[in-house]
Amino acid sequence: MIPQSFNDNWHFFKSINDARAAAMGGPQPPAITLPHDAMIHEPRTPDTPNGAQTGFYPGGQYVYQKTLYAPADWQGCSVILEFEGVYQTAQVYLNGTLVAHQLYGYSNFYADLTNALHIGEDNQIRVIADNSAVPNSRWYSGSGMYRGVRLWVGGPVRLPAEGVQVTTLSADEDYALVEIAATVRSVDQAPRRVEVCAALGGVTGRVPVTVFPGSEETVRQTLAIPSPALWDCDHPYLYDCTVTVKDGARMLDHAALRVGLRTLTLDPHRGLRLNGRPVKLRGACIHHDNGILGAATWPDAERRRCRQ
Known part of the structure; x- marks a missing residue:
């Protein structure tokens, strides 16, 4: 699955009541682009329970809404939103159905939209960020969707989000041995014989694998990269790594990431x-x-x- 930015054209409301009023025909606020800190736009007040911990900015409950059109070719696909950080308690709704709930405000989380998605129609995404239970930090926390959002779309046989891991097993000036582990997940209706192709530094590998409905398989390949440019603090060289899942000549899914080859002991x-130093x-x-x-x-x- 290849992620794409999902940061544009969000509508921000300072309360759930404002969002409901807009849904009843009231004024829509102008669109914003994420990331967005709702707290920094609040009026400062000496009465907030946060006090100086957040610079006298109060917390609150905030609502973000966006429309997602699901084209017909998404039928049978997996559609996931990755939220990189929402402060604090987050609830994600799709067409009124709760699809994700996250208490912690500092880690990413995923919302699977697949089962609540209306194919061929506009779908309403609503995110409620509840930072009203203050004080909850001894520093400035911010509020709302203060990090970005990414959209992941994959077919019935796919590489899940973050489903590829690259590990440098050993490295010197002559060769680097690199293990590429790719997880292949299937929600297809029948077993599929596919080929997992990996490429890094001009070296390629391919491994056949059979995936069964409702299961996943992890395919591991070891590639020997000649004369590697090793990553270090002064020369942070990065390689492009790609993993492709194929059914014959047909590409089912694709993942790309940038990695540094180095050893740590x-x-x-x-x-x-x-790298031994x-x-x-x-x-x-x-x-x-x-x-x-x-x-x-x-x-x-x-x-x-x-x-x-």
């Missing part, structure tokens, strides 16, 4: 070693907000923090 005598850990304790920009994870702001 840790022991009490030689410490942490990267000792390295010192360097870091800082940084909270997730971007100062006056709020908690929204704008790519440019995140890169600025990395540079700092």
